[in-house]
Amino acid sequence: LSEINLTGSIAPDENKTVKIFPMVSGIAQDVHVQLGDVVSKGQTLAIMKSAEMAGFNKDFISAEADLRSAKRNFESTQDLYKSGLASQKDFEQAQSDYQKAEAESKRAGAVIGINKSNAQGYIIKSPISGFVIEKNLTDNTQVRADNSQNLFTIADLSDVYVLLNIYESDIASAQTGDPVKITTLSLTLYLPGCAVS
Numbered sequence: 001l002s003e004i005n006l007t008g009s010i011a012p013d014e015n016k017t018v019k020i021f022p023m024v025s026g027i028a029q030d031v032h033v034q035l036g037d038v039v040s041k042g043q044t045l046a047i048m049k050s051a052e053m054a055g056f057n058k059d060f061i062s063a064e065a066d067l068r069s070a071k072r073n074f075e076s077t078q079d080l081y082k083s084g085l086a087s088q089k090d091f092e093q094a095q096s097d098y099q100k101a102e103a104e105s106k107r108a109g110a111v112i113g114i115n116k117s118n119a120q121g122y123i124i125k126s127p128i129s130g131f132v133i134e135k136n137l138t139d140n141t142q143v144r145a146d147n148s149q150n151l152f153t154i155a156d157l158s159d160v161y162v163l164l165n166i167y168e169s170d171i172a173s174a175q176t177g178d179p180v181k182i183t184t185l186s187l188t189l190y191l192p193g194c195a196v197s
Contacts, residue, residue, distance in 0.1 A: 002173060004166075004170050004173055004174065006164045006165060006166055006170075007164070007165050008162055008163050008164035008165050009162075009163050010160050010161070010162055010163075010184070011160060011161045011162075011163050012133060012155035012156070012157055012160055012161070013155075013156070013159050013160065013161065016128070016130070016155060016156035016158075016159065017130075017133075017153060017154070017155040017156070018126075018127050018128050018130075018153070018154050018155075019134075019150040019152075019153050020045070020124060020126075020127070020150055020151050020152040020153070020154065021147070021150050021151065022048075022124075022143045022144070022145050022147060022151055023122075023145060024048070024050045024052040024053055024056075024122055024145050025050060025051070025052055025143060025144045025145045026048035026049050026050030026051070026052065026053070026121065026122055026142075026143055027048060027049050027050075027140060027141070027142055027143070028046055028047075028048050028137050028138065028139055028140060028141040028143060029047050029048060029049050029121060029139065029140075030046060030047040030139065031045070031046040031135075031137055031138055031139055032044055032045055032046060032047075033045050033046075033132050033135070033152075034132065034135065035132055035133075035134070035135045036131065036132060036133075037131070037132045038129075038130075038131055039126045039129065039130065039131070039132060039154060040126065040129045041126060041127065041128050041129045042125055042126065043125060043126045044123055044124070044125055045124045045125060045126055045132075045151075045152055046124045046137055046151070046152075047121045047122065047123055047124070048121050048122040048124065048143060049121045049122075050121060050122040052122075052145070053121065053122045056108070056111050056112055057112065059108045059111070060105075060108040060109060060111070060112050062108075063101070063104045063105040063107075063108040063109075064105055064108075066101045066104065066105070067098075067101040067102055067104070067105040069101075070094075070097045070098040070100075070101035070102075071098055071101070073094050073097065073098070074094045074095055074097070074098035076094075077090055077091050077093075077094035077095075078091060078094070078095075124151065124152070126152075126154050127154070128154055128156060129156065130154045130155045130156040130157060131154070131155055131156075131157050132152060132153070132154060133153050133154070133155045133157075134150065134152060134153035135151075135152055135153075136149055136150065136151055136152070137151045137152065162180075162182055
């Protein structure tokens with residue numbers, strides 16, 4: 001049997017890899033992980049101070065207050081309408097205001113739900129369990145929501161691909177099902193970019 005020595009690289013399964021982009025602008029204050037760290041789903045990767053998040057929180061609090069006020073007004077107008085002391089127009093206006101306030105409250109709540117935050121700031125969490133295979137964030141980094149560069153890449157490395165570089169002249173010698181021996185330069189689990197032979 002002839003043997004061919006090839007070089008290549010280890011690559012994560014793209015279906016088990018997640019790139020994390022910023023949803024808001026801000027300044028990174030507390031980066032919890034390093035390149036190569038193992039993380040769990042839902043684990044905090046970093047916290048950012050964000051004026052946008054402060055605005056979202058203010059909008060949510062304001063929407064909740066407006067909803068309470070609109071609800072009280074609607075219930076009061078409804079009682080007056082039933083007693084014949086308010087016109088149908090007043091009743092319909094109060095009902096419309098209440099429905100608008102309810103919709104705005106739901107919208108503001110959804111924004112807060114998507115952009116998780118606490119007293120420390122905007123929380124960046126890992127959506128899957130895996131390894132940190134890319135990290136583009138350090139403490140005090142200024143982040144913009146329109147930045148095209150991801151902050152982190154998390155990959156589940158339970159299954160990986162070995163991408164081999166084969167010369168055209170050797171293609172005929174390699175057949176599906178041929179045994180393959182892979183040797184890496186490192187024995188650690190974090191192997192992106194390692195050569196194989």
